[in-house]
Amino acid sequence: xxxxxxxxxxxxxxxxxxxxxxxxxxxxxxxxxxxxxxxxxxxxxxxxxxxxxxxxxxxxxxxxxxxxxxxxxxxxxxxxxxxxxxxxxxxxxxxxxxxxxxxxxxxxxxxxxxx
Numbered sequence: 649x650x651x652x653x654x655x656x657x658x659x660x661x662x663x664x665x666x667x668x669x670x671x672x673x674x675x676x677x678x679x680x681x682x683x684x685x686x687x688x689x690x691x692x693x694x695x696x697x698x699x700x701x702x703x704x705x706x707x708x709x710x711x712x713x714x715x716x717x718x719x720x721x722x723x724x725x726x727x728x729x730x731x732x733x734x735x736x737x738x739x740x741x742x743x744x745x746x747x748x749x750x751x752x753x754x755x756x757x758x759x760x761x762x763x
Contacts, residue, residue, distance in 0.1 A: 649674050650672075651671075652672050652745070654757040657741075657759045659762065660759070660760070662735055663733055663734065665733075667730050667731070668744075668757060671726050672725045672727070678722040680748070682699055682727040683696075683697065683745045684727075684744055685742075686743070695709050696716065697709070697716055699719065712738075715733045715734075729742065734759075735761060738759060
């Protein structure tokens, strides 16, 4: 079955960096766009970034543009989110997602940006 397993979250000071990973299985990874979304406490889930099948096209929310980079390794069935210059407002649970016949989500990984 489809599985998405995120890792790499943690506590970081403002201005710091983290790299999230999402290991995918149960579908042909290289055939699908992959996305990262996040949900902060008391807020709705919001789009963060997406990447095309080959990685040739990427898309970002305005709030993270220039600070976050999405990438993928189709040989490893893994999508990444490099997050630099983190801000307190980036604090959220981060999920990777894929749209097959329906949307699938991982369990999420907590990112906390605080001094």
